[in-house]
Amino acid sequence: METIIKKSEIIEQENKLYKAITESNINALEELLHDDLLFVIPSGEVITKEIDLKTYRDGALKINEINSQIEAFNIIEDMAVIILVMELKGSYNAENFEAKYRYIRFWKKFKDGIKVVGGSGIAI
Template sequence: MDNKLTESSILEQENKLYRAIKDGNITLLDELLHDDLLFILPSGETITKEMDMDTYRGGALKVDELLSEIENLNIIDDLAVITLTMKLKGKFNEGPFEANFRYIRFWKKFGDGIKVVGGSGRAI
């Protein structure tokens, strides 16, 4: 069995992540995000996996529309770096929002699967 990351395996994980975000699926998010995740929000704040999960657990973020477009995908051994743009529409703390973002995400292969270990997003 080939133990290398592939473009299709990363795109599959990205699609799972989109579904988890849109559905607010805590179980799937927990599976896809590494316990030591660090992510920089558009505000510049650095958050951890637990902080991100709390956003969904508490119902603060509800995504109604999520449209992504992959820009780049580089695979480096057991790490993948992906850049993409995403249109998001939904509610944050009950206030409606609609915005376009650019993200970079780092996926790493572990014994129990491929997980997000880091990333950043900014409004564009």
């Protein structure tokens, strides 16, 4: 098995992630997020994969539009670190929002695919 990650693979995974988020596709999110995911959301709260998926299952979070721009990108063997500025439009608990965030996401290559293992997002 090739353990090095290519930038093109991560861009492809990011695009799959955006599609899964905007479609609230739980099955796709289930595949893209590692079971031991830890993520710091803009409120400062640490969430797990299950907490993240629950917001989509419950319909609490709906993202209609994602525009992203890569700021930094590092590959470290079987892991990639990507920093993005993302403009999101959607609703949370039926309240519409439009905001800009800076995200850092950690992607790691496993036998069953490349998955998000951690990250963080802050409002900018």
